[in-house]
Amino acid sequence: MSPIIGIINAKGGVGKTVSTVYLAHALTNAGYSVEVWDADPQGSATDWAFTAEENGGEFPFEVSPVNVPQLKKRCTAAEVTLIDSPPLNESILNAIAQRSDALIIPAAPAGLDITRVFSTLASIPEGKPAAVLLTSADPRTVLFRETKELLEESGITIFDTSIRPKQSIRASYGFVPDGLAGYDEVATQLVHLLSLEKES
Numbered sequence: 001m002s003p004i005i006g007i008i009n010a011k012g013g014v015g016k017t018v019s020t021v022y023l024a025h026a027l028t029n030a031g032y033s034v035e036v037w038d039a040d041p042q043g044s045a046t047d048w049a050f051t052a053e054e055n056g057g058e059f060p061f062e063v064s065p066v067n068v069p070q071l072k073k074r075c076t077a078a079e080v081t082l083i084d085s086p087p088l089n090e091s092i093l094n095a096i097a098q099r100s101d102a103l104i105i106p107a108a109p110a111g112l113d114i115t116r117v118f119s120t121l122a123s124i125p126e127g128k129p130a131a132v133l134l135t136s137a138d139p140r141t142v143l144f145r146e147t148k149e150l151l152e153e154s155g156i157t158i159f160d161t162s163i164r165p166k167q168s169i170r171a172s173y174g175f176v177p178d179g180l181a182g183y184d185e186v187a188t189q190l191v192h193l194l195s196l197e198k199e200s
Contacts, residue, residue, distance in 0.1 A: 002076060002078065002079055002080065002081070003080060003081070003101040003102060003194050003196070004076065004081045004083065004099055004100050004101050005080065005081065005082050005083065005100055005101065005102050005103070005104060005190070006083045006085060006096040006097060006099070006100035006102075006103045006104070007019050007020045007023075007082060007083060007084055007085060007103075007104045007105075007106065008085040008093055008096055008097065008103055008104075008105060008120060008124075009085075009087065009105050009106055009107060009113075009116055009117065009120050010087060010088060010093065010116045010119055010120050010123075011087055011088075011107075011112065011113055011116035012086075012087035012088065013087075014106045014107050014108055014113055014116075014135060015106045015108075015133075015135035015136065015163065016040075016084055016085055016087075016106055017040070017044040017045050017048070017084050018135075018169060018172075019104065019106045019133060019135065019163075019183070020036055020045055020082050020083075020084040021036070021045055021048060021059075021084075021177065022169075022177055022180060022181060022183035023082060023104075023183050023186060023187055023190070024036050024059070024061050024082055025059075025060070025061075025176075025177055025180060025183070026180050026183045026184045026186070026187035027080050027082075027187050027190075027191075028060045028061050029180070029184065030184075030187055030188070030191065032078075032079045032080050032191075032196070033061070033077075033078045033079045033080070034060075034061040034078050034079070034080050034081070034082065035061060035062050035063075035064070035076050035077075035078040035080075035081045035082070036049075036061060036062065036063040036064070036081075036082050036083075036084060037064060037065075037066045037070075037071070037074070037081060037082070037083045037084070038063055038064065038065045038066065038084050039065075039066050039067075039071060039083050039084060039085050039086065039092050039095075039096055040084055040085060040086040040092075041086060041089070041092075042086065043065055044084070045063050045084045046063050046064070046065050048063075048173055048174060049063040051173075051174035051175075052174060052175050052176050055174060055175055057175055057176035058176070059176060061078075062078075066083075068091055068092060068095045071083070071092075071095040071096060071099050072095060072098075072099065079196075080196070083096050083099070083100060090123075093120075093123065094123070097123065097124040097125060097128065098125065100128070101129070101194075102128070102129040102130065102131075102193075102194060103124060103128060103129070103130040103131075104130070104131060104132075104133050104190075105117055105120055105121070105130060105131070105132045105133065106132075106133045106134075106135045106163075107132055107133070107134060107135065108134070108135055108136040108137065109134055109136075109137050109141075109143050109144045109146075109147035109148075110143070110147075114147055114150065114151070117132055117151070117156070118154075121156065129157075129193070130157065131156075131157040131158065131159055131193070132151055132156055132157065132158050132159070133158075133159045133162070133163065133186060134147065134148070134158065134159070134162035134163065135162070135163045136163070136164075136165040137162040137163060137164060137165075138164060138165065139162060139164075144162070159186050159189055159190075160185075160189055161182050161185040161186050161189065162182070163181060163182050163183065163186070164181075164182065166181050168181060169181050
């Protein structure tokens with residue numbers, strides 16, 4: 001199985017591109033071949049890879065832009081493919097949800113973000129595996145605990161690891177990430193959830 005994983009949320013600014021790029025690095029470091037399909041018309045992941053190369057670095061995986069027709073038909077040779085998505089584009093989000101074997105929904109522990117989590121989940125095909133990744137999240141806060149309780153009480157799968165707000169993440173755009181900021185732990189859980197463990 002070579003899973004295709006869509007990283008979606010109808011809301012912008014929740015860390016979709018960051019999560020895509022960092023997870024791709026984490027999975028590559030864990031020994032998996034990875035492709036990133038950039039389905040955001042703004043091309044943030046593509047631009048990140050291009051700028052990193054201009055700055056003397058190179059992503060250890062391919063990043064390529066895709067449109068809706070390509071999403072429906074494109075083949076992948078990678079062991080894991082990640083799809084970055086735009087906000088507020090129903091046709092692209094639907095195409096990603098249809099093509100993906102599983103979905104990751106990044107969201108900050110805030111009212112509007114969590115509202116969009118529920119609307120995003122409601123729009124994906126029934127039975128499609130999906131999990132929420134809390135980003136810009138401080139586990140010490142009441143808001144974090146309340147958000148996690150709400151999602152758990154609603155029967156929504158949540159990654160055990162949440163991504164804290166870090167200056168290193170914000171400063172990494174245009175460079176090869178130096179450190180994985182918790183995404184290595186997310187990748188480990190993702191591998192387990194999808195039964196992708198490599199034989200030792």
